[in-house]
Amino acid sequence: MSGLELILAGAAPDTGNLGVSALCYSTVANILKQREDAHISILGHGSHKKTEQFTVNGNQTCDVVAAKHTRRFYDPSAFINIRYSIKLGPLASKTAKMFRNANALLDISGGDSFTDLYGKRRFEAIVLPKIIALENNIPLVLLPQTYGPFVEGGEPRAVAKDLIRRSRLAYARDQYSFEYMKEMLGEDFNPQVHKQGVDVAFLLPAASKEQVDAKGLTPSREPSTEVFGINVSGLIYNDPENAKTQYGIKVDYHALLKTFIEHVLSQSAGDVWLVPHVHAPYGHYESDLFACEKLRSHFSESQQQRIKVVNGDYDQCEIKGVIGQCDWFTGTRMHSTVGSLSQAVPTAAIAYSGKTRGVFATAGQEAMVFDARQETTENLLEQLIGSWALRSQTKEELERDIPLLKQRAHRQFEEIVSSISQ
Incomplete structure (x- = not known):
């Protein structure tokens, strides 16, 4: 059996978003566990002059190859350049030859970006790798992701429908997205191709306590002290007015988190860990760390002794290792909560899009998604307090259900590898 040449799109490990990095690592690691002979090239955002390395499973490496949507058509990493260079035979660019030699293109669209919500240019960036694959008879596998929403009757919806229809396999990562895909395809729906799957990040390995402690990532704690983790989204916290207009946020996110933390501190002896899940320059509106430290600054000096901010240079596996030490967790970045759910940590989500509800439903925890x-603000506060109070019961549910969910996720990868090995 000769080695597979695979391309992974829509999961660049260089975005700073550890949710996207989790999708990347989980996909690559699980493909390589089944096909050690596979060579996987990951599409990233770097320079065409340098190929980076991405390591999984301890010692298996993949190339991170620059490929992006840019108007600089002369740039060998531009999708438009790749698209036309691929037709030049021996004169094709190195990246174009990589596409031409691929046995399959695996595409996950960042998990939630296969939609027209973010404008024409973002949509083009998401669909171009898929289009290039199909134009050149490269099998396209759409990994578990959210589909839509799309404007009814719009061109992006028609393009998306055609790409999904022509895929070798296309997985939705939850029941709601699966039904949306099914409705969008209509008579073109094929149950042998179009399937309901599981978010691949449920299989992301967590770094051990010893590993995260050795890097100084874990805040100090007494062994018997309960820890309650909170992921604060910089996107929502740092720019609340934009959060209202762009995402329709109704709650006062600042007041919600402050009041909830005050409740936890007064009703328990536990500590609160504030957990960033998106790296961005400090002070940038996307920076979770900036948001966490601003939130902590609003508490008294004595309260701050029990509120710790997780800080440091950590990757997706290491932050999952930190999250796994929590006795209860809530997050606004969805993949921070997948990191806790997948370790059977009782979890509540403060959601601002429909994607979270479906992913939690796959784990039997849809009731723990609270829509901002x-x-x-008052209702969501009550819901958070209720989830926190039910943490022992929720722990039992997750310890029963999560192993079964992970079995489904493993079978999903077996099916994918079988399909692209044909």
């Missing part, structure tokens, strides 16, 4: 677009 629909609830008042």
Whole structure:
């Protein structure tokens, strides 16, 4: 059996978003566990002059190859350059030859970006790798992701429908997205191709306690002290006005988190860990660390002794290792909560899009998704407190259900590898 040449798109490990990095690592690691002979090239955002390395499973490496949507058509890493260079035979660029020699293109669209919500240019960036694959008879596998929403009757919806229809396999990562895909395809729906799957990040390995402690990532704690983790989204916390207009946030996110933490501190002897899940320059509106430290600064000096900010140079596996030490967790970045759910940590999500509800439903925890677009601040506070109070019961549910969910995720990769090995 000769080695597979694979391309992974829509999961660049160089975005600073550890949720996307989790999708990347989980996909690559699980493909290589089944096909050690596979060579996987990951599409990233770097320079065409340098190929980076991405390591999984301890010692297996993949190339991170620059390929991006840019108007600089002369740049060998531009999708438009790749698209036309691939037709030049021996004169094709190195990246174009990589596409031409691929046995399959695996595409996960960042998990939630296969939609027209973010404008024409973002949509083009998401679909171009898929289009290049199909134009050159490269099998396209759409990994578990959210589909849509799309404007009814719009061109992006028609393009998306055609790409999904022509894929070798296409997985939705939850029941709601699966039904959306099914409705969009209509008579073109094929149950042998179009399937309901599981978010691949449920299989992301967590760094051990010893590993994260050795890097100084774990805040100090007494062994018997409970820890309650909170992921604070910089996207929502640092620019609340934009959060209202762009995402329809109704709750006062600042007041919600502050009041909830005050409740936890007064009703328990536990510590609160504030957990960033997106790296961005400090002070940038996307920076979770900046948001966490701003939130902590609003508490008294004595309260701050029990509120710790997780800080340091950590990757997706290391932050998952930190999250796994929590006794309860809530997050606004969805993949921070997948990191906790997948370790059977009782979890609540403060959601601002529909994707979270479906992913939690796959784990039997849909009732623990609280929508910041629909609830008042007071109602969402009550829901968080209720989830926190139910943590022992939720722990039992997760310890029963998560192993079964992971089995589904493993079978999903077996099916993918079988399909692209044909």
